[in-house]
Amino acid sequence: MSRTPSDAITWGMMLRKLPAIARAVPRIVKGMKLANVQDPSQPCGLGWCFEQATQRNPQGPALLYGDTVLSYAQVNAQANRIAHYLQAQGIGKGDCVAVFLENRPQLLITVLAVAKVGAVSAMINTSQTGDALVHSLALVAPVAVVVGDERVAVFNDVRGRTALSEARTWWVADQENAAAARGFVDLISNSEQYPGDNPASSQQVFLNDPCFYLYTSGTTGLPKAGVFRHGRWMRTATSFGLIALDMQPEDIVYCTLPLYHATGLCVCWGAAVCGASGFVIRRKFSASQFWNDVRRYRATTLGYVGELCRYLVDQPESGTDRQHAVTKMIGNGLRPGAWAAFKTRFGVGHICELYAASDGNIGFTNILNFDNTVGFSLMGWELVQYDHDSGAPLRNLQGRMQKVPKGEPGLLLARIDDKAPLDGYTDAAKTEKTVCRDVFAPGDRYFNTGDLLRNIGFGHGQFVDRLGDTYRWKGENVSTTEVENVLLQHSQICEAVAYGVAVSGTNGRAGMAAITPSESLATLDFSELLQFLRCKLPGYAVPLFLRIKVKMETTGTFKYQKTRLKAEGFDPCLAGDEPIYAWLPDTATYVRVDRQLATQIQGGQYRY
Incomplete structure (x- = not known):
């Protein structure tokens, strides 16, 4: 899924920031000495x-x-x-x-x-x-x-x-x-x-x-x-x-x-x-x-x-x-x-x-006040290619990892050195699992953040997704964050959580989203919603299933809890009183999923 071109930071945008950069330089120098x-x-x-x-x-x-x-x-x-x-x-x-x-x-x-x-x-x-x-x-x-x-x-x-x-x-x-x-x-x-x-x-x-x-x-x-x-x-x-x-x-x-x-x-x-x-x-x-x-x-x-x-x-x-x-x-x-x-x-x-x-051992900060970016980091970092099924970083025939082109999503690795030591966990074995060695040169070490970012210019990063939140469907990688952002552009949706679910007889994970309507379920036009999503998203990224929730469950830091949603999938028996809807092949709307329809989908009666 591609980045919005307007998110890229250009020379013109940087030039307009020069006065702000000049004002910030003294405190940046002072801050680096103190930090x-x-x-x-x-x-x-x-x-x-x-x-x-x-x-x-x-x-x-x-x-x-x-x-x-x-x-x-x-x-x-x-x-x-x-x-x-x-x-x-x-x-x-x-x-x-x-x-x-x-x-x-x-x-x-x-x-x-x-x-x-x-x-x-x-x-x-x-x-x-x-x-x-x-x-x-x-x-x-x-x-x-x-x-x-x-x-x-x-x-x-x-x-x-x-x-x-x-x-x-x-x-x-x-x-x-x-x-x-x-x-x-x-x-x-x-x-x-x-x-x-x-x-x-x-x-x-x-x-x-x-x-x-x-x-x-x-x-x-x-x-x-x-x-x-x-x-x-x-x-x-x-x-x-x-x-x-x-x-x-x-x-x-x-x-x-x-x-x-x-x-x-x-x-x-x-x-x-x-x-x-x-x-x-x-x-x-x-x-x-x-x-x-x-x-x-x-x-x-x-x-x-x-x-x-x-x-x-x-x-x-x-x-x-x-x-x-x-x-x-x-x-x-x-x-x-x-x-x-x-x-x-x-x-x-x-x-x-x-x-x-x-x-981890790295931080990015949006000091220059650009929109839709986590800013830049003074620590060493790279974005590398990764295996979309396992999430592991890929190595070439020489055993080295490969950087992604500018603007493309990649797995964020942070260099471990005296300037950016890795404190890790109380359990040393768990810490070691996050360390990549001999990444670009013999003896180097990097922390695997497990997060996908893209470089949108001048060293500024844009968060794409947590690696576990991306899924692969129809041979394409889908970012749940980008699906959620499109869903939230719809006037009748106030909250959205996207994730991938297993469908028998298919490869990868089909897209599903839990959504909270802005007003009520009765006012949600499923045909119009599907048309909206098909205009805004590539075909492979349009959610095949929707789950209607009155209220989303979040963690203490306001992050959505996807683990249970993924496990329950589109099974109406597990969703309780939260209705499930499906976009069936060759149709133009979402229809309510009951136990019989769920069984038919899992039994391969519909070819996705």
């Missing part, structure tokens, strides 16, 4: 950064939540008291502390305290329960756990399956004056009498020391725990806070993203700390309250991910849509279909789309 800490004995990382921000803006707002406003000096002192208490309880450098709290200031204060000690926070996904929670804890072998009152019942369900002692099972209240849960130690009240000055240990944290364990989403299996080191925290906070966004003390970041993931915790909070800026957090994302919050807190910067922006575009229009102070936003996963609509409606000048993975 690339090379001296293994130089203090750096989260604790060090926060202490620097506190010196720069001690009385400025650091954390804002509901009616609570905490200054940098207040947050730093609270974190220091907890850090001194943790040390008194025997928590030291390199120890793992599991953190199981929902979005609120105590979460970030606890994480900051753990970082100052030189220990490692395992950021447990707060939606996890049962076996998945036990698995996530076992992966990192924590010596202690901090549990928010709101997650006590869930933790108690698995407590007997962990090796954590009661003395190191800390509790954090969710309401004022609440009593500690039975079998837990109150972290905040027990640390109140400890000193509020910076612990000496925060000066003994260096670039190679781990800061967090961040978990993959686990949508295709149990989660893996990726290592996020303090040197990478420096690169992330500086790259986004200084180089990309030029954050200042008067800036306020509004972030409703879950803080157990890297975009919220490292990109958004890191950018705020880098600028000594304010950071607004909310327990859960609310599309209806989003802009009211933005105005209330006088936010200048937004954090976003996945489908969040589309949810905002789908809200009813208001005369106050542009009444805010936001000039810039940072995040990932903004689709081209929503990009222009969001920018136009809400008047946000700079969309700083990024590409990164918590378990």
